[in-house]
Amino acid sequence: MLKNKTGNFVKSKSEKVGVSMTKSAKVVVVTSGKGGVGKTTTSASFATGLALRGFKTVVIDFDIGLRNLDLIMGCERRVVYDFVNVIAGEATLYQAMIKDKSCENLYILAASQTKDKDALTEEGVEKVINDLKKEFDYIVCDSPAGIEKGAFMALYFADEALVVTNPEVSSVRDSDRILGILSSKSYRAKNGDEKVKEHLIVTRYNPERVENGDMLSIDDIKDILRIPVLGVIPESTDVLQASNTGTPAVNLQGTNVSDAYLDLVARFLGEDKPMRFTNVEKKGLMQRLFGGK
């Protein structure tokens, strides 16, 4: 029931009427199971990409105890209050949210280096996410590795999931495990809602090594996980350079990594983009003779 201006109850036609009055924010978790596969790199570039498209976006670091999203976003000096402070009621969301230095619609909620992961309570996280939903179009949750509390809280309220994997067996197996958790233990699974939408992202992909048989191919990975591939990010030294300068890799205009992340965001928004950077570049005669990249 809704109340009209005079305070009388008016009949709402359906629940949906009430829901569409608030912003229909989406919670997207970036998760993997295995550590060091590129979750934080992807969270930063994905959130930036959405913001560049005009969506008001916030990216939350769930890796309590190991701040690093703020480093990659280049805002570590501006962290005064963090996610845990907000949950503990020691700071308001507005005090803790950091506006990105270069991108208009982008905000960062950093993780605490000092608190332990038990600081993340289900009620606390839910409250923060619900408050953010009123203001933002997208809430991107950068999950820690593993399947412990932090990773669990990061995925619990997700509407969609970007499952990040590297082209090797152990990483793919861990992603399978995370997919199982998403489909059985997330809020949506527990409440019988429509299931969490799953997207696969293969990072650090090296077509030469795949061709040599040292790494799994996209088809091998698809055969194991059987979910649609949203993007393939090539292995590149540009990523290290980006993180050293405190800027998300997607901002390194003209690089393969940046293009791959921009394509990924476009596909996420429903655009049709062919996969790039998945095949070995055949070098032309001139390049072979004179080097080149």
Next chain:
Amino acid sequence: MSIKLHPARFGYYILKISAHFDMEEFEAKMLALKDFDEDAKYIALELLELISEREFQQQMTILDETLAKNKLFICFVVSNPLINGTVFCGKPVVNVENNMDVKNVIPSTKMINYPVRSGIIIRNDGDIIVNELVSHNAEVISDSNIHVYNECRGKLIAGANGDKNAMIYVQRFNAEYISIANVFQVIEDKLPERLLNKAVKIFLDDKERLNVVSLN
């Protein structure tokens, strides 16, 4: 007008349940009961775990609501050493003869239409039918038969309660562990070409050895 008394039989089904039961399984069971006996009406509840009245009250409410939807209702709670008093969550507690032959008459089939991922366990006392991939390290456990109409790379355990006649059918066989009536085989090495990713049937022979036979 005369008054006559006729003896009447009071038929009921005993629902044995643990304190934290799986709602989905419970609903499936009740539907199966209605399939089996559409006139079924009375349910006697038997608790398998020690739990306080206060703690169980919420579950009782859920049970009552779900049962009512199926035109079933709990007429009493079976007395057992875990319960003292004559009323439990608003239901009378009744002594039922111990020697009653209670058989699990209606194991229902469980149908799985999503991939069974690594770390997930699917369990059922009736058959299990899986229509999607069973991943490495996923487990499908049935007291009865298992059918996988897809590829299986995980663990399949049929006849988990000791039923030696249980069977396993797999469309694309690449399992890492198979077991029937506790006779098991860990499959560590690559399967021979005639079985790998082939449609197979798995059963126990009369010497209680596991047999994997290609269906092609």
